[in-house]
Amino acid sequence: MSFYPPSFDNLTDHLRRLPGVGAKSAQRMAFWLLSLSDSEAEAFAASITEAKHLIHHCTVCQNLTDSELCGICSSAKRDKSKICVVSDPRDVTALERSREYNGTYHVLHGVISPLRHIGPNDLTVQELLQRMDGTVEEVIMATNPDAEGEATAMYLSRLLKPLGVRVTRIAYGIPVGSNLEFADDATLFRALEGRRDL
Amino acid sequence: MSFYPPSFDNLTDHLRRLPGVGAKSAQRMAFWLLSLSDSEAEAFAASITEAKHLIHHCTVCQNLTDSELCGICSSAKRDKSKICVVSDPRDVTALERSREYNGTYHVLHGVISPLRHIGPNDLTVQELLQRMDGTVEEVIMATNPDAEGEATAMYLSRLLKPLGVRVTRIAYGIPVGSNLEFADDATLFRALEGRRDL
Numbered sequence: 001m002s003f004y005p006p007s008f009d010n011l012t013d014h015l016r017r018l019p020g021v022g023a024k025s026a027q028r029m030a031f032w033l034l035s036l037s038d039s040e041a042e043a044f045a046a047s048i049t050e051a052k053h054l055i056h057h058c059t060v061c062q063n064l065t066d067s068e069l070c071g072i073c074s075s076a077k078r079d080k081s082k083i084c085v086v087s088d089p090r091d092v093t094a095l096e097r098s099r100e101y102n103g104t105y106h107v108l109h110g111v112i113s114p115l116r117h118i119g120p121n122d123l124t125v126q127e128l129l130q131r132m133d134g135t136v137e138e139v140i141m142a143t144n145p146d147a148e149g150e151a152t153a154m155y156l157s158r159l160l161k162p163l164g165v166r167v168t169r170i171a172y173g174i175p176v177g178s179n180l181e182f183a184d185d186a187t188l189f190r191a192l193e194g195r196r197d198l
Numbered sequence: 199m200s201f202y203p204p205s206f207d208n209l210t211d212h213l214r215r216l217p218g219v220g221a222k223s224a225q226r227m228a229f230w231l232l233s234l235s236d237s238e239a240e241a242f243a244a245s246i247t248e249a250k251h252l253i254h255h256c257t258v259c260q261n262l263t264d265s266e267l268c269g270i271c272s273s274a275k276r277d278k279s280k281i282c283v284v285s286d287p288r289d290v291t292a293l294e295r296s297r298e299y300n301g302t303y304h305v306l307h308g309v310i311s312p313l314r315h316i317g318p319n320d321l322t323v324q325e326l327l328q329r330m331d332g333t334v335e336e337v338i339m340a341t342n343p344d345a346e347g348e349a350t351a352m353y354l355s356r357l358l359k360p361l362g363v364r365v366t367r368i369a370y371g372i373p374v375g376s377n378l379e380f381a382d383d384a385t386l387f388r389a390l391e392g393r394r395d396l
């Protein structure tokens with residue numbers, strides 16, 4: 001039983017639904033929010049509704065954006081003949097951090113997962129196929145190297161290859177800065193298989 | 199550098215200020231909030247502004263409430279001749295859970311702490327003194343058993359005793375269900391000192 005006012009319980013109930021937040025953390029957050037000034041609390045609440053209101057998918061690459069096109073798709077400096085397919089907007093940020101890639105992206109917003117009843121129609125596969133207008137030369141599959149990511153990459157490559165586009169997959173191998181001793185068998189096998197001339 | 203839309207960064211910046219939330223958790227929370235339906239996101243934001251708008255201090259005991267008087271102060275069943283002084287609204291909830299106490303409370307909203315520049319004027323001490331109208335028979339000090347809680351209890355007892363009111367302190371001792379072996383010296387000393395006839 002709670003001894004707090006109903007609006008306080010309502011607030012903690014909402015905070016508790018956030019990923020990784022339990023009853024105690026939610027209460028701590030609620031007390032912290034109440035300790036804010038009125039304008040700060042308003043700004044906090046507005047940041048939620050505003051983000052929800054403004055953010056949608058880029059009409060080309062399906063990444064998150066608050067304009068019609070995302071910054072990458074609207075940039076004249078990016079190579080539009082290359083598309084890197086990722087499962088999540090977070091992967092775009094991770095790849096951008098490497099400063100290696102100059103092409104565009106396509107965000108699937110998930111991977112094919114029969115166990116979780118996610119099929120190609122739940123992803124942005126149609127939007128990807130619509131981008132194959134002859135100007136695209138290479139599609140790089142950068143889904144995660146797990147069973148579902150692999151299956152999704154395989155599925156898409158079978159759809160894309162008949163359209164005359166080169167389909168590649170990011171390299172497997174040992175992570176930079178890691179230790180051979182602790183690498184798993186599958187990774188070492190792939191690292192040997194993908195060896196290059198020095 | 200961020201590759202997300204500004205309104206997304208604004209949202210994660212706000213979430214990151216929540217206690218116990220780092221950059222990664224804030225991002226996870228932001229994605230989760232964006233995955234909500236419009237009405238759910240609105241309700242989430244409204245729970246913050248509503249709680250902030252409605253919740254204030256009870257005019258008598260200074261506990262959190264969204265009416266003029268809190269549920270305990272407005273209840274005819276509670277013994278108004280006893281006041282239990284606590285430092286935080288959470289302590290009221292903790293004591294209420296014990297179902298042992300039938301009096302009222304007084305929430306100080308802090309403890310005297312010279313190191314953190316918190317003096318009696320930053321707490322609800324004046325409001326407590328104003329409640330000493332002759333009907334109050336006992337004030338129970340239930341501040342935490344640490345240096346600051348002790349000092350606050352001592353300070354208040356010196357103010358209250360000249361007003362002819364009985365001032366008591368909650369008992370020290372070993373916690374129920376704990377192990378003597380792991381109790382600290384000070385607690386064991388107090389437990390022996392406070393022993394009772396069986």
